Amino acid sequence: MIDARLHDLVARAFDYRGYVTLRKKDGTELYGYVFDRGDAYVQILDETATKRTRIPLAEIADIAFTGDDPVAKSNRVWELRKGKLEPGNTSAWGEWDEERPALLVTAVDQELRCVARAMASEVRSRMARGRLNGGSAVAIAVGPGGGARQAVLAEKPRALLSCGFAGALTQGLQPGDLVLSSSVRDESGEAIVATDSLRKAARTALSGLRFVEGEVVCATSVAATPADKRGLAGASGIAVDMESWAVAKAAAEAGIPWIALRVILDPLDSELPAFTREPQKSYVGPALRYALKGPRAVADLAKLAAAARTAADALEQGLRRIGPALAAAGRSEERV
Amino acid sequence: MGIPVSQMAAVAKYVVKQRLAKRERYPLVLMLEPLFRCNLSCTGCGKIQYPASILKKNLSLEDCLKAAEECGAPVVSIAGGEPLMHPQIAEIAKGLVAQGRFVYLCTNALLLEKKLDEFTPDTHLSFSVHMDGPRAEHNLSVCREGVYDVAVSAIRKALDRGFRVTTNTTLFEGANPARMRQFFDDMMSLGVEGMMVSPGYSYEKAPDQEHFLRRERSHKLFSQMFENPKKSWQFNQSPLFLQFLMGKRDFECTPWGNPTYNVFGWQKPCYLLQDGYAQTFQELMETTEWSKYGRKSQNPKCQDCMVHCGFEPTAVKAAFESPAAMGATALAMVTGKL
Numbered sequence: 124m125i126d127a128r129l130h131d132l133v134a135r136a137f138d139y140r141g142y143v144t145l146r147k148k149d150g151t152e153l154y155g156y157v158f159d160r161g162d163a164y165v166q167i168l169d170e171t172a173t174k175r176t177r178i179p180l181a182e183i184a185d186i187a188f189t190g191d192d193p194v195a196k197s198n199r200v201w202e203l204r205k206g207k208l209e210p211g212n213t214s215a216w217g218e219w220d221e222e223r224p225a226l227l228v229t230a231v232d233q234e235l236r237c238v239a240r241a242m243a244s245e246v247r248s249r250m251a252r253g254r255l256n257g258g259s260a261v262a263i264a265v266g267p268g269g270g271a272r273q274a275v276l277a278e279k280p281r282a283l284l285s286c287g288f289a290g291a292l293t294q295g296l297q298p299g300d301l302v303l304s305s306s307v308r309d310e311s312g313e314a315i316v317a318t319d320s321l322r323k324a325a326r327t328a329l330s331g332l333r334f335v336e337g338e339v340v341c342a343t344s345v346a347a348t349p350a351d352k353r354g355l356a357g358a359s360g361i362a363v364d365m366e367s368w369a370v371a372k373a374a375a376e377a378g379i380p381w382i383a384l385r386v387i388l389d390p391l392d393s394e395l396p397a398f399t400r401e402p403q404k405s406y407v408g409p410a411l412r413y414a415l416k417g418p419r420a421v422a423d424l425a426k427l428a429a430a431a432r433t434a435a436d437a438l439e440q441g442l443r444r445i446g447p448a449l450a451a452a453g454r455s456e457e458r459v
Numbered sequence: 460m461g462i463p464v465s466q467m468a469a470v471a472k473y474v475v476k477q478r479l480a481k482r483e484r485y486p487l488v489l490m491l492e493p494l495f496r497c498n499l500s501c502t503g504c505g506k507i508q509y510p511a512s513i514l515k516k517n518l519s520l521e522d523c524l525k526a527a528e529e530c531g532a533p534v535v536s537i538a539g540g541e542p543l544m545h546p547q548i549a550e551i552a553k554g555l556v557a558q559g560r561f562v563y564l565c566t567n568a569l570l571l572e573k574k575l576d577e578f579t580p581d582t583h584l585s586f587s588v589h590m591d592g593p594r595a596e597h598n599l600s601v602c603r604e605g606v607y608d609v610a611v612s613a614i615r616k617a618l619d620r621g622f623r624v625t626t627n628t629t630l631f632e633g634a635n636p637a638r639m640r641q642f643f644d645d646m647m648s649l650g651v652e653g654m655m656v657s658p659g660y661s662y663e664k665a666p667d668q669e670h671f672l673r674r675e676r677s678h679k680l681f682s683q684m685f686e687n688p689k690k691s692w693q694f695n696q697s698p699l700f701l702q703f704l705m706g707k708r709d710f711e712c713t714p715w716g717n718p719t720y721n722v723f724g725w726q727k728p729c730y731l732l733q734d735g736y737a738q739t740f741q742e743l744m745e746t747t748e749w750s751k752y753g754r755k756s757q758n759p760k761c762q763d764c765m766v767h768c769g770f771e772p773t774a775v776k777a778a779f780e781s782p783a784a785m786g787a788t789a790l791a792m793v794t795g796k797l
Binding site: 137140141142156158159160161166168170171172190191193194196197198200201202204208209210211212213214215216217218219222244245247251252253254257258259 | 496497498499500502507508509510512513515516541544546547549550569570573576577598599602603604605606609664666667722723724735736
């Protein structure tokens with residue numbers, strides 16, 4: 124037989140929008156939110172809002188209203204500001220932290236299209252917005268050697284990823300092999316280490332794909348010949364690009380995690396066509412002009428195009444894999 | 460009428476199927492609340508007063524899609540909270556569209572422009588933008604300056620990008636019929652597909668308890684507002700429901716018509732009242748004591764309620780049950796008269 128006092132307590136607890144402490148007859152206590160009740164039970168959601176427990180009324184000794192009352196809080200706020208509106212410049216996320224995107228920095232349009240595919244998004248104005256397998260993401264093409272600082276200021280990302288094509292600096296790396304940066308080094312020899320937690324999460328995510336981990340060297344001009352590449356490799360460089368240094372630098376300045384995920388386009392011993400040596404926003408025009416040089420040029424281009432397709436497919440797959448790692452990076456708790 | 464023919468046909472087909480199967484109670488619109496947190500604190504809202512851990516909770520994509528399958532309603536209204544704050548909202552909308560459902564994504568539009576890229580225009584997807592009237596009234600209702608203008612800008616962007624956009628307006632005591640008529644003109648000039656209007660429900664937990672419309676006041680307001688309605692006004696609602704708001708018809712609530720699923724489960728008995736939760740849709744339908752709700756039940760919480768989620772399903776049902784009501788619906792749709 125459930126007494127009237129308990130029935131009344133259960134009714135009040137069910138109506139209460141805050142947490143209660145439910146003391147059982149065996150002396151144990153449960154703290155949580157009463158979201159359901161029946162003639163012979165209550166259901167309580169624990170403090171983490173993940174675990175539901177059904178408790179027979181016969182087992183309950185007492186219920187105390189120990190948590191803050193959100194309705195009272197809401198009323199207090201309303202009374203305080205009665206007639207006065209919140210200013211228009213209040214965050215569009217209200218009192219919650221903005222869901223900050225991961226910022227993916229590429230150089231050229233072909234790389235950006237590849238990233239957009241991984242995000243199931245479309246490229247608009249050299250930018251793609253969407254989600255990358257779990258978290259919101261923005262991708263931009265900054266042009267070869269372009270910086271990421273402006274984009275970081277504009278997007279306030281939670282993590283930065285330098286992604287796109289790279290040249291191999293070691294033997295054995297083939298088009299389509301992914302390179303996860305342990306660090307990036309500029310031509311002066313200064314190095315920035317990739318964020319360890321993000322790198323580890325990415326490493327786990329890439330498991331099963333063809334990838335290597337090591338130092339990415341960031342050049343200021345296209346390393347088109349085997350000699351160029353050998354000259355840049357130094358003791359530890361495994362791949363070369365032109366953007367990762369700026370990305371790492373921008374991340375360090377902003378205090379946000381970063382990594383680079385590059386994909387090999389040209390092996391160490393292969394030579395890129397001459398037109399690639401000049402940084403371009405789009406290589407379509409120069410490639411067509413190059414093709415006019417004759418059958419050998421056409422063959423070179425066909426080989427490069429095939430390598431680019433292989434590389435783009437591999438990068439797309441790799442990006443999808445590391446989406447959750449980027450989503451988790453730098454995530455802060457919402458304020459309430 | 461601001462509802463595409465394909466959607467009307469799909470809903471009609473669904474209703475006929477339910478009637479042929481002799482189902483006494485069936486849902487028309489699933490009210491899906493994938494989260495309770497919101498970026499606004501509106502005076503008349505009683506949906507967001509919860510502890511932080513509950514406000515932070517999101518229904519998963521899988522939960523949302525499963526709920527829609529379980530319920531089977533042809534239309535899903537994604538409410539909340541502010542749905543665009545859900546990290547997987549685009550995937551949820553996409554998944555529901557892939558199930559063939561007509562999705563109304565309710566939003567205050569503060570994040571709409573920023574999030575548009577995550578969505579793909581589709582005949583099954585509409586953004587239902589919260590607009591509680593002209594600029595001053597809307598900003599007052601949502602307690603923030605500038606929200607009306609943000610919403611108008613987002614509506615324009617969404618329309619430019621080929622999205623379906625509707626508006627959804629909740630009215631409270633003090634609404635001015637003449638200004639609301641101007642507001643309807645403004646929304647139609649913007650290019651929205653249709654508008655939805657309803658008196659607000661008197662949530663017990665809402666901070667402002669003084670401005671909820673009582674039944675007689677609702678009749679008066681809606682009669683004045685819809686007197687000689689302009690043909691340009693498109694409402695994505697049943698004309699019979701609008702006539703009910705004007706006091707021209709009397710309907711009883713159909714609480715199972717718009718069942719609600721949220722982070723607690725299937726809410727008993729309706730979108731507005733919280734009288735417990737069921738863990739499955741079937742359990743909701745079978746264990747809810749429906750006779751305890753609606754005006755006839757004398758339940759005090761239902762006496763002044765005229766909200767669309769309870770009475771639109773009645774209006775739709777009425778149109779299928781009576782040739783006169785079907786005729787009145789058709790006439791109102793053709794002439795625009797209510």
